[in-house]
Amino acid sequence: QAQLAESGGGLVQAGGSLRLSCAASGRTLSVYEVGWFRQAPGKEREFVATINWSGSTTYYADSVKGRFTLSRDNAKNTVYLQMNSLKPEDTAVYFCAQRVYSGNYYSLNSYDYWGQGTQVTVSS
Secondary structure, eight states: OOOEEEEOOEEEETTOOEEEEEEESSSOOTTSOEEEEEEOTTSOOEEEEEEOTTSSOEEEOTTTTTTEEEEEETTTTEEEEEEOSOOGGGOEEEEEEEEOSSSOTTOGGGEESOOOOEEEEEEO
């Protein structure tokens, strides 16, 4: 089953920035909504942001609104999550997934083809 692959994670100091990428292999993302979720140690996976197929519509969790920005390059079959003003509480494994089911855009159950995740660690 073709999956998505995240990259761009790493260790950064508080206030710093990272750009995560979500690329598809074996499938096209250009007609699908793509969501980002994150999971911190001992916590459930939570919604971060989502972007529609054209990039014209985005939704963000309140915790990242104003700091994170989604974009996509359909020619490169890639979605980007620009993360600025990072905080220690943003530390988590970040996952991208393709929205394939009906339901709320912030629900994990609306998504499939999850990647393996990329670790983001923000030091204080």
